[in-house]
Ligand code: AMP
């Protein structure tokens with residue numbers, strides 16, 4: 001069969017790599033892809049938001065299955081466009097992707113269906129939000145309603161900071177129309193865990209857990225990024241917590257979407273905080289996480305194509321997911337200056353050091369190829385994933401691997417998996 005993957009980052013490389021192992025797949029296309037993906041798939045130069053061109057391509061090439069990576073095409077309805085043309089595509093429709101694209105929607109859903117999350121209020125005027133801040137407990141969390149590349153969340157330590165935050169989001173519109181509405185939320189503490197949950201709209205199949213490291217600098221300092229490294233499984237996510245979350249969060253969320261006439265088919269990414277009072281939802285996303293996919297998919301034993309098809313066909317209950325009994329750590333190699341200003345176009349050296357190794361996969365996030373050489377082409381450049389018998393070994397190997405790759409202005413966090421030392 002022929003598979004098309006939409007996207008061009010580390011997550012899409014991980015999806016492509018996993019799909020390439022399916023005995024059922026003869027040919028993979030990726031739009032737009034990147035240089036790493038290009039080693040496994042034919043990259044097609046169509047932007048992820050040009051839904052009509054993507055669907056035309058899928059029709060003309062006879063694509064049997066399309067898998068969507070990023071949030072924006074989902075939020076803008078790529079699945080609806082494909083389905084209208086009779087094409088098979090894995091991901092939620094626009095009316096279900098709203099669980100990620102509107103935080104106000106997600107919060108109201110959780111309240112209505114009793115899904116544990118932080119207490120909150122929503123606002124559509126800056127004046128009302130500022131009035132509310134006067135009586136708040138601090139710190140407090142401000143969230144722009146819409147998609148903001150993971151940057152629309154501000155944690156404010158006092159009233160003055162919070163007022164500035166409201167101005168930034170709602171008046172200066174730093175995140176554009178995403179800031180038309182605002183969620184003000186109670187500040188919580190505890191370990192954060194990401195769980196990616198397959199769903200066919202009725203049944204759920206949660207994957208193994210992961211932990212992201214969102215801040216740019218060591219010790220969780222500096223601005224948030226798309227993610228600087230991940231580990232899997234999370235040492236905090238016990239079997240008891242998993243059972244609780246299946247019963248009180250994952251299944252109720254899928255049931256709630258169905259009850260609202262917004263059947264959710266795809267991967268529901270649940271961002272959890274494990275508080276003293278139990279697990280609470282920080283956010284829902286409507287897709288695989290990045291770089292979570294770079295540690296979860298290498299541990300997945302099932303054929304990803306079969307799981308996606310079972311979701312589309314509403315028979316996920318026939319599938320039992322299983323994961324390797326090892327651990328994975330992914331360290332992101334970025335361009336110095338990310339997530340702000342950075343340079344690109346530098347040659348990447350040393351990739352051959354990890355080629356052919358069973359215990360390493362290097363996922364490309366932003367690379368291009370010129371005259372046979374790989375060049376940096378964005379902020380997050382590569383993800384070095386290492387597999388070990390446990391998290392300690394995986395972390396050690398991930399850094400050994402990351403140190404074997406070189407490019408000018410290479411930057412990485414040195415403390416991915418720091419939590420392992422405090423257990
Ligand atoms: P989100 O995009 O909603 O996951 O938020 C981004 C990051 O902000 C999360 O990964 C948390 O580290 C932090 N965060 C979000 N909501 C809260 C909250 N209610 N309390 C504490 N931290 C939060």
Ligand code: GLY
Pocket residue numbers: 150212226227285288289290291292
């Ligand atoms: N790693 C966080 C995300 O994919 O949103």
